[in-house]
Amino acid sequence: MTLAVSSSLAEYQNELRLDLLIDMDDDAFFEFCQRNPELRFERNPDGTIIIMPLTGGKTGIRNSELSFEVVLWNRARRLGQVFDSSTGFRFPNGAMRSPDIAWISNQKWDLLTAREQEKFPPVSPEFIVELMSANDKLKQAQAKMTEYIENGVLLAWLINPKDQEAYVYRSNGSTHHITDFDQYLSGEDILPDFKFDLRLLK
Incomplete structure (x- = not known):
């Protein structure tokens, strides 16, 4: 090729x-x-x-902290499936994306065939997280988050450890900007009772 x-x-x-x-x-x-x-x-x-690109050491540690907390919440409730950054999803606009963390409810996941589950699932996760590395561009990352929401993602977090800020995107078009890491991010009604302590990413 x-x-x-x-x-x-x-x-x-x-x-x-x-x-x-x-x-x-x-x-x-x-x-x-x-x-x-x-x-x-x-x-x-x-x-x-x-x-x-491959991530650096600090980004890898932060990704692990995030993944662990989502997996722990999901394991206790068994409401869906958690996916890491190596999973590709085919979105309705034809893009193939691999969020740092993604979550799909069992109800939505079970609608897929075994073949669709094995390859790149043709489905938009209900929840995704993108964790920025030090060299990532904010405008480019924000454009990807908008694409996620436009393609059916219900709740999306964009986390920028370098500047200790986070952006929450929702399917109703609203966004929320968090300007320090002494706060929690909420899974809202998508991941019920899930809260992530941003201080873990300092």
């Missing part, structure tokens, strides 16, 4: 974009990802493939 590297790297800073000279359907893209397990890919609605 021949790949062409996009020249617009400055715009995406820490992402490498690949413009394929041939089109790949969802099955072909899945196989492409399986053949490159050391890399993490996303795909834009126009088919452009993005190679996502």
Whole structure:
């Protein structure tokens, strides 16, 4: 397969974009990802493939803290399934995204066939988290959050440890900006009774 590297790297800073000279359907893209397990890919609605960078040590620790708390909450209630950042989801607009953390209710997950569950699930998670690394661009991260909501995500958190701020996005179009980490983020009615202490990410 021949790949062409996009020249617009400055715009995406820490992402490498690949413009394929041939089109790949969802099955072909899945196989492409399986053949490159050391890399993490996303795909834009126009088919452009993005190679996502590896995280640094501090980001990895923070991701683990977040994942642990969501998994612990879910294990106690058994309301759905929790997914890590290596899981790709096919959204209604054609994009393939891999949030840092995603949660899907059992009711929604069970509607998928076994084959759909095995590959890139064609479903929008009800809840997602994106944790920014030090070099991530805020405007680019916010655009992704808007895309999530427009494609059916009900609750989304964008967390920026560098500036100790967080943004909450909801399906009704409302957003909330948290300006310090001495607070809790709430799972609201999507993850009932779930609260995350932002101080764990300092």
